[in-house]
Amino acid sequence: MSLRLRAPIVLPCDAECSVLRDAVVDIGADGRILHCGPAADAPAFDGPVRELTGVLLPGLINTHAHSPMTVLRGMGDNLPLIRWLTEVIWPAEGKLTGEDVYAGMVLGSVEMLRAGVTTSAEMYFFGEDVARAVIDTGARGVIASAVLDGLGMDWRRMLADIDAWIDADGLRFGPGERVELSYGPHSAYTLPPEALTKVAEAARQRDALIQIHVAESLPEDQAQRAEHGSVPALLAKSAFFGGRVLTAHSVHLSDADIALYATHQVGVAHCPGSNTKLASGIARLTDLRKARVPVGLGTDGPASNDDLDLWEDMRLAAQLARVSTMDSTALGAADALLLATRGGADALHRDDIGVLEAGRWADVVHMGVDDPAFAAGLDVPDSHLIANLVWAAGSRTVTDVWVAGEQVVADREPTRVDRAEAQAMAGKVTTRLLA
Missing domain, CATH: 3.20.20.140 (Metal-dependent hydrolases)
Structure with a gap:
């Protein structure tokens, strides 16, 4: 189904690496992005809205x-x-x-x-x-x-x-x-x-x-x-x-x-x-x-x-x-x-992923901000925010992930497969190879 994601910070990863504050990413029923931009300028949206607390960026x-x-x-x-x-x-x-x-x-x-x-x-x-x-x-x-x-x-x-x-x-x-x-x-x-x-x-x-x-x-x-x-x-x-x-x-x-x-x-x-x-x-x-x-x-x-x-x-x-x-x-x-x-x-010579813009697949990552990297919060200069995200935060702050509009990671755990079972399945192969 369609979905609107709203967050304090959205990084569409356009060529200028813009920082959008209080912005939305609208996802269509087909799993593609309908709109990405400031909430104040967003078109009317009839679907559910997910209010998030951190940073959204492309997968x-x-x-x-x-x-x-x-x-x-x-x-x-x-x-x-x-x-x-x-x-x-x-x-x-x-x-x-x-x-x-x-x-x-x-x-x-x-x-x-x-x-x-x-x-x-x-x-x-x-x-x-x-x-x-x-x-x-x-x-x-x-x-x-x-x-x-x-x-x-x-x-x-x-x-x-x-x-x-x-x-x-x-x-x-x-x-x-x-x-x-x-x-x-x-x-x-x-x-x-x-x-x-x-x-x-x-x-x-x-x-x-x-x-x-x-x-x-x-x-x-x-x-x-x-x-x-x-x-x-x-x-x-x-x-x-x-x-x-x-x-x-x-x-x-x-x-x-x-x-x-x-x-x-x-x-x-x-x-x-x-x-x-x-x-x-x-x-x-x-x-x-x-x-x-x-x-x-x-x-x-x-x-x-x-x-x-x-x-x-x-x-x-x-x-x-x-x-x-x-x-x-x-x-x-x-x-x-x-x-x-x-x-x-x-x-990869692809124009359908890698950026949050209309027409591309809705592959979206939500980064939480309850972390030492964001001790000063999000109300800092744009360059300071991106520096904290890249140099200090990284993967440990990833909380949710969508691929083609489907949530595949929720609260840091995969939704499609059981992580413990995946680790055990691979571990058995390694054990056999080492025997």
């Missing part, structure tokens, strides 16, 4: 995750990326079943929703089980079934399976279009150039997003860099660009690489938490933004971060941008908030 967008890896959390700690993958993670993943992946995704989805993350871009195996988990928890997912070569995998068959799935079910489906299907070629170092070209052709034919790891760490793609100069250069030669492309990490980029991204409007999923934990490096965030490359934030997997709290990555992105440039103004609190909302939508 955060996690632009790169492998959330089923909640069942692998803590494994291979203190290893660099390539050893972590080859010695620990890939062997463990080889033992996972579809039900294991479902259990891991349910827990990951619950964890994100409780942190105000309503959309996550997922790259993993057993895509149908990932989609089932997303729908069951009420979240929103952009799901890329992985495509790899070797390790007993056939990239041609994996590509054909994605083609068939999209052709059968459509690009988006589920209540409130909860699921978007996409392509997940793992990387240029796990696939031949022919595969990259074929994946890009298939995705462009269907207007589908491609998710791919690019230049995450220096050791991973030495052969590709030696032959082509860089991974972005290889992707350009392989006719990979031109459609909807999202590159995860993109840490080690040259000026020419950034120019390529800008020319083709390639999205970047910036994952500062994972990049620092695995000592992969610090991405050139300020240069990417200066070049007007679409950038969002990602957690990466919960075995490499090791949580799915995008508020932490929001703060870390700003801190690393400042310390890497020795400029305390390089990325402000408002900039960081926009990276996690409208920036994530831009990186």
